[in-house]
Amino acid sequence: MSQPPAPAIVAPNQTAIAEAADLLAGGNLVAFPTETVYGLGADALNDRAIARIFKAKRRPRFNPLIVHFARSTDAREVVVFDERAERLASSLWPGPLSLVLARQPACRVSLLASAGLETLAVRVPDNDCAQALIEALGRPVAAPSANRSGQVSPTTAAHVAEGLGGTVTLILDSGPCPVGLESTVVDLTGGVAQLLRPGGVTVERIEAVIGPLAPADRGPPGPRAPGQLASHYAPDVALRLEATTVGPDEALLAFGPEPLQGATKALNLSPAGDLVEAAANLFAMLRALDRPDWQRIAVMPIPDHGLGLAVNDRLARAAAPRDTLVEELPSG
Numbered sequence: 491m492s493q494p495p496a497p498a499i500v501a502p503n504q505t506a507i508a509e510a511a512d513l514l515a516g517g518n519l520v521a522f523p524t525e526t527v528y529g530l531g532a533d534a535l536n537d538r539a540i541a542r543i544f545k546a547k548r549r550p551r552f553n554p555l556i557v558h559f560a561r562s563t564d565a566r567e568v569v570v571f572d573e574r575a576e577r578l579a580s581s582l583w584p585g586p587l588s589l590v591l592a593r594q595p596a597c598r599v600s601l602l603a604s605a606g607l608e609t610l611a612v613r614v615p616d617n618d619c620a621q622a623l624i625e626a627l628g629r630p631v632a633a634p635s636a637n638r639s640g641q642v643s644p645t646t647a648a649h650v651a652e653g654l655g656g657t658v659t660l661i662l663d664s665g666p667c668p669v670g671l672e673s674t675v676v677d678l679t680g681g682v683a684q685l686l687r688p689g690g691v692t693v694e695r696i697e698a699v700i701g702p703l704a705p706a707d708r709g710p711p712g713p714r715a716p717g718q719l720a721s722h723y724a725p726d727v728a729l730r731l732e733a734t735t736v737g738p739d740e741a742l743l744a745f746g747p748e749p750l751q752g753a754t755k756a757l758n759l760s761p762a763g764d765l766v767e768a769a770a771n772l773f774a775m776l777r778a779l780d781r782p783d784w785q786r787i788a789v790m791p792i793p794d795h796g797l798g799l800a801v802n803d804r805l806a807r808a809a810a811p812r813d814t815l816v817e818e819l820p821s822g
């Protein structure tokens with residue numbers, strides 16, 4: 491069988507943005523950078539294009555997508571904003587925050603993007619290329635992270651090509667994503683705002699704008715409650731968390747100025763102990779250490795505040811036993 495052609499990886503100049511927008515308008519998929527991770531984009535109003543996303547990622551149909559807008563006024567046309575949404579949008583957009591809100595009755599975004607729910611996750615990304623692409627298409631862009639379901643999210647164009655090479659023809663490349671973790675997902679459809687996924691905007695910053703967030707209900711994953719358990723970000727090699735020693739058969743994912751000694755191979759998320767730097771490095775370092783050369787990746791403790799909450803969330807998913815998770819948890 492002949493291999494599909496390798497995707498073109500191109501700098502997001504005007505020509506490339508116009509070509510990408512044409513592909514999207516024709517119902518095709520395009521991978522593009524955001525400040526968080528690379529996304530696999532489709533015209534959010536086109537059912538067939540959205541269906542292609544689920545197929546390319548092998549993503550369960552009950553796991554809904556985030557829809558991206560160039561401006562918050564455009565998002566207001568498809569979902570119902572309440573006062574909390576107004577305040578969050580004006581203080582934290584553009585930025586790594588996705589809001590789950592009720593669909594407007596006349597919302598033209600594909601129902602497939604909502605995976606059968608009456609809600610839609612929306613965000614305005616803080617990335618020039620993403621903004622230019624959405625503007626050039628003139629429509630919202632639905633985009634999950636540009637990885638196969640169950641894999642670690644891509645923070646470079648090369649990661650996208652590795653994981654989705656056969657299914658996407660064009661990858662816009664603006665270098666490594668500065669945030670490095672997916673957006674924070676907050677559900678505003680109930681009386682109490684719920685944190686569905688910790689991410690690139692800290693809980694502390696969100697709570698400073700709208701007050702306390704409730705943790706997500708840990709009901710069984712499925713159509714009513716996607717999002718909170720929605721990934722297992724699994725490397726092939728097992729992870730051992732909170733490591734205070736490192737064995738001869740382990741690679742080390744270190745954090746801070748005093749990395750454990752004696753590992754055959756070690757990478758440090760942030761020698762300075764900076765959580766922003768650690769978040770930006772997390773996925774690329776997990777990929778780099780995901781080699782059969784060692785039994786496990788030992789991970790040093792990471793403080794559980796600020797961006798550390800999202801880093802620890804992703805590490806916990808990556809460390810969870812696979813056989814239960816693959817069946818039970820939808821992946822992003």
Ligand code: TXA
Pocket residue numbers: 524526527528529530553554555556586588590604607609610611615633634635636671672673674675686687715716717718720721821822
């Ligand atoms: O940073 C990001 O959010 C990246 C970039 C590309 O924007 N996108 C991303 O998408 O991470 P994805 O599909 O990998 O993760 C979306 C998460 C999933 O956990 C999904 O279940 C949740 O958001 N989600 C989306 N729509 C939802 C909805 N209507 N209700 C509850 N959860 C929702």
Ligand code: MG
Pocket residue numbers: 634635643672721821822
């Ligand atoms: Mg994802």
